[in-house]
Amino acid sequence: MTTVDRGLDNLAGHAGHHDEGSYLTPKYGPIATVWNWMTTVDHKKIGVMYLFAVLTMFFLGGVAALALRIELFEPTRIVDGTLTGAAFGNVDGASPASVGNLYNRIMTMHGAVMVFMFIVPAIPASLGNFFLPLMLGAKDVAFPKLNLFSWYVYVFGSLFGIASIAMGGVDTGWTFYTPYSTTTAGQPQVIAMVLAAFILGFSSIFTGLNFIVTTHKLRAPGMGWFDMPLFVWAVYATSIIQVLATPVIGITLLLLVFERVFQIGIFDPGLGGDPVLFQHFFWFYSHPVVYVMILPAMGIISDVITVHSHKKIFGYRAIAFSSLAIAAISFLVWGHHMFTSQGELGAMIFSFLTFFVAIPTAVKVFNWIATLYKGSITFTTPMLYVFAFLFLFSIGGLTGLPLGALSTDLHLHDSYFVVAHFHYVMFGGAVIAMLAGLHHWWPKMFGRMYNENAARVGCLLVFVGFNVTFFTQFFLGTRGMPRRYASYIDEFQLLHQISTIGSMILLAGFLVHLFTFLHSLFMGPKAPQNPWGGLTLEWETETPPIEHNFHHEPVVNHGPYDFDEVVPPGWDPKDYPLPEPAPEGASH
């Protein structure tokens, strides 16, 4: 992949961007710089702002999770009801022994913040925003102002959601099941919370639209669809889901409001409605959204694994098409969240379709493992996170099998097994992949390296802590522990205590990462242009990228993963001996 001056820039009156500085270089005084960031239409700055925002949400949701784990250390309730009113603006007034209340609100907070405010936008809006245009060789996304607007919508929606949880007392869990959500004391707040999810959904739609158009229209000259990095494919498939699925949560919200304001029976059985109908609406949106969370993660893994083993990805087209297949099938499996509440025919169809989504996922894992074969594997932090991902995501995927099969799911549904499975996929999959991507692209984003050994220690702690926390929960679930319990029978105590200890190890891992990143920002050595030897376009530009991304519009004349043919940009050919040329006619 080389850049050629095609002279077109000059013809068009642009003088190229030869003298331009890094996008991070402040050009104004402190106040003007803040103003510059808040009104920027630069996808890189918006990506960094998203990164900061989603990590703040991750911190908030994580604190809530630790509070839950500490409460569950003992079978009885540690925090008694008298704290409830004081600590959390109790709408129930002085009803002092709503002892489940505080736990249930924190549980709702954890779920809603992590799902709607963290993990849905986490990868596409931060790393996607930053790297999608760079990887396509574009100067920005297709609609830069819409991009900034979506960030503000996201921030507004998040603040709105947190306010309605913290001040109102939403205790429904992140799923808002009717009739509980429409008949309990906190119902106006529930409407507020669903409204927040709706606002956040708009942010998703805007980002999705932006990425779809960017991918179609702004690819660099020479870049065909099958020359795109797999991260772009994954974000593209994600965007399609976001644009198509998100409106359904809006419709659901409208129906909830109609029911409440006009007393039309839609979901509330007291008015002649059907509570299970709400579950259909909810999961028609929320199941595809699960793939919004995991597809970009798969994209990161595809890219990171090739760069850090200098090996062409195995089965490029299979991975690209499986992303689209997953996006399509994800719309057809929502009913598997309702095996215990629907008729036999629906259960049969949804179980059958659910197994179909397992196949493209399995194919991706096989491809990643096959990519390692005859590679040149390094043990950098991003690569360690790829290994962690393959380990954890395999467990997450395999434990989905007894949840997809009908009779086994009737036992595991709504138990800790589901909690463990979900976290293995979402944390072991999406969050671990995000950490891989963050460590992979950190030098490019901020122009500084981090302390590799400290980051490796963090990775190890996260890996061990995660497994201790969540592997135990599989056994809690199969042995009979229902989810969303604030207290439990003594038989489950040992496993709960191990799980809580694991969550503390996990916390230690994240603290190590936090300090590594802060240390890197302020004291890290300057990063080279291409520290890992990547071949995709973001490594062609400077580190950190200049404001308009590239000095000249890049032209693509090789695939994104041709590690056996091309010396990585910025590398001395002496440091990168290419293998013997392939014999004539050999295909690979």
Add this chain to the structure above:
Amino acid sequence: MWTMAGINDFFIRVFFRHHADTPVGGLNGTDGLYLYIWWVSVFFFVLLMAIMVYCMVKYRRRPGKPAPRSPSHHTALEITWTVIPTLLLTVMFFWGFSAYLKIVISPPDAEQIDVTASKWSWAMEYPNGKTTTEFVTMGTNDNAPVFYVPAATPVQLRMTSTDVLHAFWVPDFRYKFDVVPNRYVPFSFTTLPLDHTGADPEVKSFIDKDGTEVFYKDHWLFCAEYCGDQHSEMQAIIRVVDPAYYRQWRDTPSYDETTPPIDVGKLVWSGKGCATCHSVDGSAGTGPTWLNAWGSPHTFTNADPMTQADIDADSLLWDNYIRESILVPGAKIREGFTNQMPSYDGRLTPVEIRGVIAYMRSLSDKNDGQEIQGFDELNSDGAEGEGGP
């Protein structure tokens, strides 16, 4: 025991504590499918991790040495690893579906028992109107009811909810179903016969008042669908007994015309879910305590207060207030509380409502000197012909 059966037995015990207590949940049904999924998963996980670790060691980067050329695409291999999982998953689907059908299809001539779920308690009513009178401590629930069911006999529970969604889960049976308001949902089961040989350590026994040994096995019942504040207290015990003892137990009424009203009230308090929210010792709960409540003045958020003068003027004022609160819980809401209570209209007989009033009256220092009669006295009267551990 290093046979395959022994190894499978080991894993079943690690996963589920012990084997399923229903034939459909056992090795020919759900547990068998678990083992199939388990071994498929172990095979693929070990295979993938072994290849990964092999590559990590064998193909680690060596300075100055490029990765050799190798194919990045192999059609036959890719078709193989798509087709084999597809076949294995197809087996999984059909196995799960056929086991599921055995679970959901109700057997003919089943003993039908009504289950009512409400925030936050379970109630079972037997065909002759019998309800349980036995309660145990289970986790943080001091008042978990014990429901008797016959062993090795088809039983169909006809479940409904008075308020929000709940779910009826007996882990030892290996399945659960959601309980939905305004609808009956079936839950059918047939347990294995009770083991009398001592081979199953969970089968226990007690000597009933006739001197015969009664075997029983207890199973946890949990609410598995989130239902609010005391979701985690919504638990009960399913006690499997031999059919003969079950019939004897079922046909002994919980109370009859000789039972004092206070005791009827106490049975209602513990058996119909009142105890979940209303304490009788003054401790705080979701609803107001019953201790010293009867006859005391109170203020309401949505109605005129009940003053001492009103109480003195009308001797049935409090009785009427209790009756109204049982049938229309939201009519008068005590200050400091929200209305979380489902209506008991149609769920309590007139005798039971009078019992509740008598019981609350007996708990008050404003009563006219009645004492609470305990269960022990009740048993010695023979009014309740039931033994029990």
